[in-house]
Amino acid sequence: MYLYDSFDQKVVDERVAQFREQTERYLDGKIADDEFLPLRLQNGLYIQRHAPMLRIAIPYGLLSSRQLYRLADLTEQYDKGYAHFTTRQNVQFNWPALEDVPDILAGLAEVQMHAIQTSGNCIRNTTTDQFAGVLRDEIADPRPWCELIRQWSTLHPEFAFLPRKFKIAVNASPDSDRAAVRFHDIGLELVRDEAGDIGFSVFVGGGLGRTPLVGQNVRDYLPARHLLTYLDAILRVYNLNGRRDNKFKARIKILVKALGVDAFRDRVEAEWAHLKDGPGTLTEAEIERVGKHFIDPDYAELSDADAVLAEQKDAHPGFGRWLERNVTGHKKPGYAAVTLSLKKVGYAPGDCTSSQMRAAAQLADAFSLGGLRVSHEQNLILADVRQDQLFELWEAAKQHGFATPTIGTLTDVICCPGGDYCALANAKSIPIAEAIQAQFDDLDYLFDLGDIDLNISGCMNACGHHHIGNIGILGVDKKGEEFYQVSLGGDSGLNARVGKILGPSFKADEVPAVVDKVIQVYVDHRRPDEAFIDTVDRIGIEPFKERVYAKSH
Amino acid sequence: MQNLIKDGQRQDDPWTLVEDDAPLPAQGPMILPLALYLAQKAEWDASDRDIGVWLNDEQMAEDVTGSLDNLALIALRFPKFADGRGFSKARLLRERYGYSGELRAIGDFLPDQVFYMGRCGINAFACRTDDEASVALAMLTPFSVRYQSGTDSTPLFERR
Numbered sequence: 001m002y003l004y005d006s007f008d009q010k011v012v013d014e015r016v017a018q019f020r021e022q023t024e025r026y027l028d029g030k031i032a033d034d035e036f037l038p039l040r041l042q043n044g045l046y047i048q049r050h051a052p053m054l055r056i057a058i059p060y061g062l063l064s065s066r067q068l069y070r071l072a073d074l075t076e077q078y079d080k081g082y083a084h085f086t087t088r089q090n091v092q093f094n095w096p097a098l099e100d101v102p103d104i105l106a107g108l109a110e111v112q113m114h115a116i117q118t119s120g121n122c123i124r125n126t127t128t129d130q131f132a133g134v135l136r137d138e139i140a141d142p143r144p145w146c147e148l149i150r151q152w153s154t155l156h157p158e159f160a161f162l163p164r165k166f167k168i169a170v171n172a173s174p175d176s177d178r179a180a181v182r183f184h185d186i187g188l189e190l191v192r193d194e195a196g197d198i199g200f201s202v203f204v205g206g207g208l209g210r211t212p213l214v215g216q217n218v219r220d221y222l223p224a225r226h227l228l229t230y231l232d233a234i235l236r237v238y239n240l241n242g243r244r245d246n247k248f249k250a251r252i253k254i255l256v257k258a259l260g261v262d263a264f265r266d267r268v269e270a271e272w273a274h275l276k277d278g279p280g281t282l283t284e285a286e287i288e289r290v291g292k293h294f295i296d297p298d299y300a301e302l303s304d305a306d307a308v309l310a311e312q313k314d315a316h317p318g319f320g321r322w323l324e325r326n327v328t329g330h331k332k333p334g335y336a337a338v339t340l341s342l343k344k345v346g347y348a349p350g351d352c353t354s355s356q357m358r359a360a361a362q363l364a365d366a367f368s369l370g371g372l373r374v375s376h377e378q379n380l381i382l383a384d385v386r387q388d389q390l391f392e393l394w395e396a397a398k399q400h401g402f403a404t405p406t407i408g409t410l411t412d413v414i415c416c417p418g419g420d421y422c423a424l425a426n427a428k429s430i431p432i433a434e435a436i437q438a439q440f441d442d443l444d445y446l447f448d449l450g451d452i453d454l455n456i457s458g459c460m461n462a463c464g465h466h467h468i469g470n471i472g473i474l475g476v477d478k479k480g481e482e483f484y485q486v487s488l489g490g491d492s493g494l495n496a497r498v499g500k501i502l503g504p505s506f507k508a509d510e511v512p513a514v515v516d517k518v519i520q521v522y523v524d525h526r527r528p529d530e531a532f533i534d535t536v537d538r539i540g541i542e543p544f545k546e547r548v549y550a551k552s553h
Numbered sequence: 554m555q556n557l558i559k560d561g562q563r564q565d566d567p568w569t570l571v572e573d574d575a576p577l578p579a580q581g582p583m584i585l586p587l588a589l590y591l592a593q594k595a596e597w598d599a600s601d602r603d604i605g606v607w608l609n610d611e612q613m614a615e616d617v618t619g620s621l622d623n624l625a626l627i628a629l630r631f632p633k634f635a636d637g638r639g640f641s642k643a644r645l646l647r648e649r650y651g652y653s654g655e656l657r658a659i660g661d662f663l664p665d666q667v668f669y670m671g672r673c674g675i676n677a678f679a680c681r682t683d684d685e686a687s688v689a690l691a692m693l694t695p696f697s698v699r700y701q702s703g704t705d706s707t708p709l710f711e712r713r
Contacts, residue, residue, distance in 0.1 A: 236641050
């Protein structure tokens with residue numbers, strides 16, 4: 001992963017000093033609440049329902065064991081001994097005291113971490129595929145480009161007070177899109193031109209929230225060296241023209257929609273004509289410098305361990321299930337990527353205790369060259385595990401509650417913190433996730449159902465990405481009571497689209513039964529090997545509607 | 554009261570800011586509303602007085618590019634500190650249109666914003682209060698590293 005040099009370290013150290021001074025001024029009553037707001041938000045600090053919440057950046061989801069150990073220490077020293085991994089590959093502390101935040105940030109800076117621009121109307125953490133760098137099919141490793149974007153966006157002087165927040169995601173796999181790039185303000189897809197040179201296909205104006213929209217293509221091929229000047233051009237057009245009169249219409253997607261993608265593209269290209277080849281044009285040397293941090297580790301020369309794994313599977317059916325759901329192929333023979341599940345029934349999705357963090361860090365050191373990733377599905381990934389050590393890892397993961405073998409299934413729920421923690425939420429989301437996990441506790445049945453994304457958000461802001469869940473659940477407020485709206489057919493991948501709302505919303509205790517009926521319709525209609533999303537596509541939502549809203553006799 | 558910081562120092566302010574529909578001062582340098590200036594541009598350009606203009610939030614850099622040589626000062630009014638359009642306008646005026654006179658931030662901005670403003674080419678800050686001018690002065694350069702290019706530097710990667 002990327003290691004800071006003295007420049008990078010200085011930035012985070014100076015940021016800590018700046019925020020310490022700002023916090024002191026605020027506590028002295030010298031900054032008004034509303035004016036401290038953007039200063040604290042740009043350091044990840046929200047004021048929440050019970051206490052402040054601190055969102056810490058995990059750039060494009062990459063974490064070292066050393067950093068995870070530090071996070072564990074900090075949650076014990078300054079919080080309640082656990083943290084929450086988010087749908088944007090970040091991590092949140094739910095109970096820090098405002099006056100401690102400068103010290104927390106200082107503790108993070110010591111391990112090359114920060115909370116810069118994790119909130120506020122600025123450029124946020126760039127995200128990518130959790131399997132970046134170990135996938136067989138990727139065009140090139142997206143992580144160096146994410147790091148270049150991270151540095152470009154960090155303390156960008158022109159774009160710290162945008163109309164609204166701004167999120168960029170990068171995908172490098174032509175066959176899948178685990179980064180949901182078409183649902184970001186800017187989505188970048190790595191592509192090669194006919195000469196084999198790397199570039200980007202650029203999508204703009206995707207997003208969830210109140211007005212879910214799929215991003216539109218503004219450029220088929222942007223040569224890689226122009227990446228930053230092109231981003232500057234898009235951001236400048238947005239900064240000058242995006243709406244500032246209504247925060248619900250302030251995202252770039254609304255501007256793209258209002259102008260139409262062609263007119264928007266014309267403006268960007270006109271702006272870019274001035275910036276192209278100017279300062280900010282990436283040099284070969286810089287691309288190489290950053291790229292060097294992401295070269296392959298010293299992999300052993302191995303071959304795939306099929307025979308051994310087959311034997312172990314036969315002897316331990318539980319291992320077989322885990323292998324099937326939680327283990328992913330790797331570009332190097334004899335290696336695999338393993339997902340440590342944070343979806344154990346009875347625990348909030350994405351939550352992780354300090355002892356679990358230490359356990360995961362230990363596992364990373366023992367089995368995966370000391371590295372971890374955070375996925376937007378809110379799990380942890382060990383990306384470089386030897387296949388001949390998978391069994392040992394499985395046994396260790398079980399002990400720490402990481403081996404729930406349900407990755408990609410109905411109960412691998414994506415879920416925001418919801419009304420239990422978040423001041424914005426209309427409704428609780430964690431208890432809904434738990435109720436669904438409890439309802440579908442038969443593993444054989446879950447595996448038979450196969451891949452189903454179920455996403456839950458506690459409000460319109462859609463942190464739980466409910467629009468793009470194959471099954472989406474949205475908490476809504478009806479005269480002070482919590483209700484849940486269900487949608488079907490959302491897809492975050494290459495066939496990006498927003499789910500369709502099934503009909504009137506349900507009470508919390510009805511939701512598991514509703515999901516159960518939806519699943520029954522799928523089971524009744526599916527063709528052999530047809531995934532849930534494909535059945536929804538083929539038969540439409542009517543049969544689901546009929547079953548769910550049928551009067552009981 | 555000395556709320557003005559210019560070129561890194563507190564300074565007395567010789568300029569009078571003329572609000573929309575306000576009477577003009579009898580003498581001395583003045584900062585006119587852009588519309589008022591443009592309505593009688595030839596006259597103002599011929600005048601012996603130092604003339605500057607201020608742009609409201611809706612007025613863009615392009616609205617003033619025909620007059621850059623005649624204006625000793627351009628002020629960008631921040632209607633609310635959260636409105637970041639002024640940052641882009643400042644860069645356009647400096648980097649694209651080559652404006653070399655005084656570029657001044659006025660209105661509702663925070664002393665904590667002056668570092669970014671300075672990086673976008675704003676070299677004078679009419680702070681809201683005397684106290685804030687002190688803070689702004691202390692906060693002019695909280696960072697010694699600049700990843701991106703600005704009016705004050707090339708991108709860091711060129712020096713790595």
